[in-house]
Amino acid sequence: MIFGICGSPRQQATDYVTKEALKMLEDKGFETAYFSVRGKKIAGCMHCDYCLREKECIQKDDMYEVYSLIKDCEGLIMSSPCYNGGISAQLKAVMDRTRAMGAADIDFLRNKAGMAIAVGGDRAGGQEPAIQQIINYYVLTGAIPISGGSWGANLGATFWSKDTIEGVKEDEEGFRSLRKTVNKFAEFLENVEIE
Numbered sequence: 001m002i003f004g005i006c007g008s009p010r011q012q013a014t015d016y017v018t019k020e021a022l023k024m025l026e027d028k029g030f031e032t033a034y035f036s037v038r039g040k041k042i043a044g045c046m047h048c049d050y051c052l053r054e055k056e057c058i059q060k061d062d063m064y065e066v067y068s069l070i071k072d073c074e075g076l077i078m079s080s081p082c083y084n085g086g087i088s089a090q091l092k093a094v095m096d097r098t099r100a101m102g103a104a105d106i107d108f109l110r111n112k113a114g115m116a117i118a119v120g121g122d123r124a125g126g127q128e129p130a131i132q133q134i135i136n137y138y139v140l141t142g143a144i145p146i147s148g149g150s151w152g153a154n155l156g157a158t159f160w161s162k163d164t165i166e167g168v169k170e171d172e173e174g175f176r177s178l179r180k181t182v183n184k185f186a187e188f189l190e191n192v193e194i195e
């Protein structure tokens with residue numbers, strides 16, 4: 001199962017392109033699951049270290065839905081709107097809260113494939129720094145970051161929304177970067193057996 005986590009608090013551009021990515025994967029025969037931070041309660045990590053002792057997070061909120069889906073996935077998509085040249089605080093909270101998964105099993109994401117999508121209101125509004133933050137998370141957790149390769153999707157899928165859902169739908173280059181990244185992601189998953 002491929003799990004897509006959308007880091008936008010709105011049902012707009014990032015939500016749209018994340019669902020498009022999952023549809024492309026479904027067309028290739030993959031099962032998918034989707035989670036949006038929109039309307040969810042996901043508190044920031046408090047660094048209380050309860051998880052290190054008890055192997056679960058003390059904050060019993062909507063993160064528990066994410067925990068079980070991450071556990072079951074073979075590939076992860078993280079998407080985010082660009083906020084101040086980086087990822088949203090909501091997606092960062094999701095990342096930080098997976099410390100509890102690492103406490104229970106340090107290899108909770110090891111060798112799973114990861115891809116990244118970033119959506120900015122500006123054409124060059126920090127999409128690549130946002131993607132880099134997601135890639136760093138994959139590297140830290142032992143996941144394998146997959147890009148779409150040179151000539152269009154060097155680090156992953158990047159979109160220019162012009163701050164609207166209509167804008168993102170018109171971003172042909174963005175969709176080209178998404179198709180390239182999804183294709184490489186699927187190719188990797190089809191060819192690698194994950195233990």
Ligand SMILES: Cc1cc2nc3c(=O)[nH]c(=O)nc-3n(C[C@H](O)[C@H](O)[C@H](O)COP(=O)(O)O)c2cc1C
Pocket residue numbers: 008009010011012013014015081082083084085086119120121122123124125126161162163164165
């Ligand atoms: C707090 C905040 C900070 C933002 N910072 C940036 C930015 O640094 N670069 C950029 O291109 N767009 C920035 N934007 C615009 C959003 O990235 C853009 O509208 C995006 O399409 C929002 O995604 P959504 O439609 O999925 O909510 C910012 C928006 C907000 C609310």
